[in-house]
Amino acid sequence: MLSFVPIVIVVIMVIAITSLLINLTKRSSKVFFSGNRIRWMFVGYLSILLICTGLSPLLPKGEITYQKIDANQLEKDSEELYEAAISGNIENVHSKYIVKNRKFDYTEKQLDIAVVNEDFLSASIIVERKTTNDQKIEALHYQTGSGLNEMSISDLMQPLGINIDKNTLILENPPKIKLEFSQFQQAFPINQFTGKGDFSDTNNFIDGTSILYLKIPKDLELTTTNEIALEYVE
Numbered sequence: 001m002l003s004f005v006p007i008v009i010v011v012i013m014v015i016a017i018t019s020l021l022i023n024l025t026k027r028s029s030k031v032f033f034s035g036n037r038i039r040w041m042f043v044g045y046l047s048i049l050l051i052c053t054g055l056s057p058l059l060p061k062g063e064i065t066y067q068k069i070d071a072n073q074l075e076k077d078s079e080e081l082y083e084a085a086i087s088g089n090i091e092n093v094h095s096k097y098i099v100k101n102r103k104f105d106y107t108e109k110q111l112d113i114a115v116v117n118e119d120f121l122s123a124s125i126i127v128e129r130k131t132t133n134d135q136k137i138e139a140l141h142y143q144t145g146s147g148l149n150e151m152s153i154s155d156l157m158q159p160l161g162i163n164i165d166k167n168t169l170i171l172e173n174p175p176k177i178k179l180e181f182s183q184f185q186q187a188f189p190i191n192q193f194t195g196k197g198d199f200s201d202t203n204n205f206i207d208g209t210s211i212l213y214l215k216i217p218k219d220l221e222l223t224t225t226n227e228i229a230l231e232y233v234e
Helices: 002-027 035-058 071-086 188-194
Strands: 098-105 110-115 124-129 136-143 161-165 168-172 210-216 221-224 230-232
Touching (some): 071 210
Antiparallel strands (some): 136 210, 161 168
16 A cells, blocks of 8 residues: 555646646636746646656565576586586486486387477487496486576476387477566656666576486487487596
8 A cells, every 4th residue: 555655646746737837827818838838837847857756766666576597607507517417427416407307118229319390409418328238218307497587487497298109219399488578667757867768678588408318228229310419428
């Protein structure tokens, strides 16, 4: 309730100034754009600017209902994830970055890897060969945080689709998401005094690192199409 008080004050003052200008107009039979009226109009406009500028800090700021991000930390997390994966130290990565973990029994000697609709896979694939042929494949999808304009959107990101059909590991990119935002800006009269310009159309998007980490039997042969690149643990 109290948050509306500053707005009510501004409205009352604007109405008062407008009424004053109307009364001045009714009392005079001169041409509307006479010197006195122009002066009063200027004084009224200036009064509104001063009132709005003075009360703008008191206006409600609105609650932040999203988690803010640290862009530098997100980039650091992505680098650390990749370095841990390519060096075979994936166990050192925090479990919060695991968005999917699939395990398959597999007795064949060859495994094809394909992406649904032959799309470009949105994740990097890093392969670790085990020291034994245990006939088991483990597929772990890791993903670091993502953000847009200092706002975390990590909770909106979906994991890869991972499945095995006969002798093919079938991967599917997550469904695309559409985000719509609304923003408020201060009125032009206030910006005249604060010096702030209009909102920019530029958005700062930080895409998290997405890695599919495969643990495969020692002698399992992997085959892929040209669209899929495999990296092996160093």
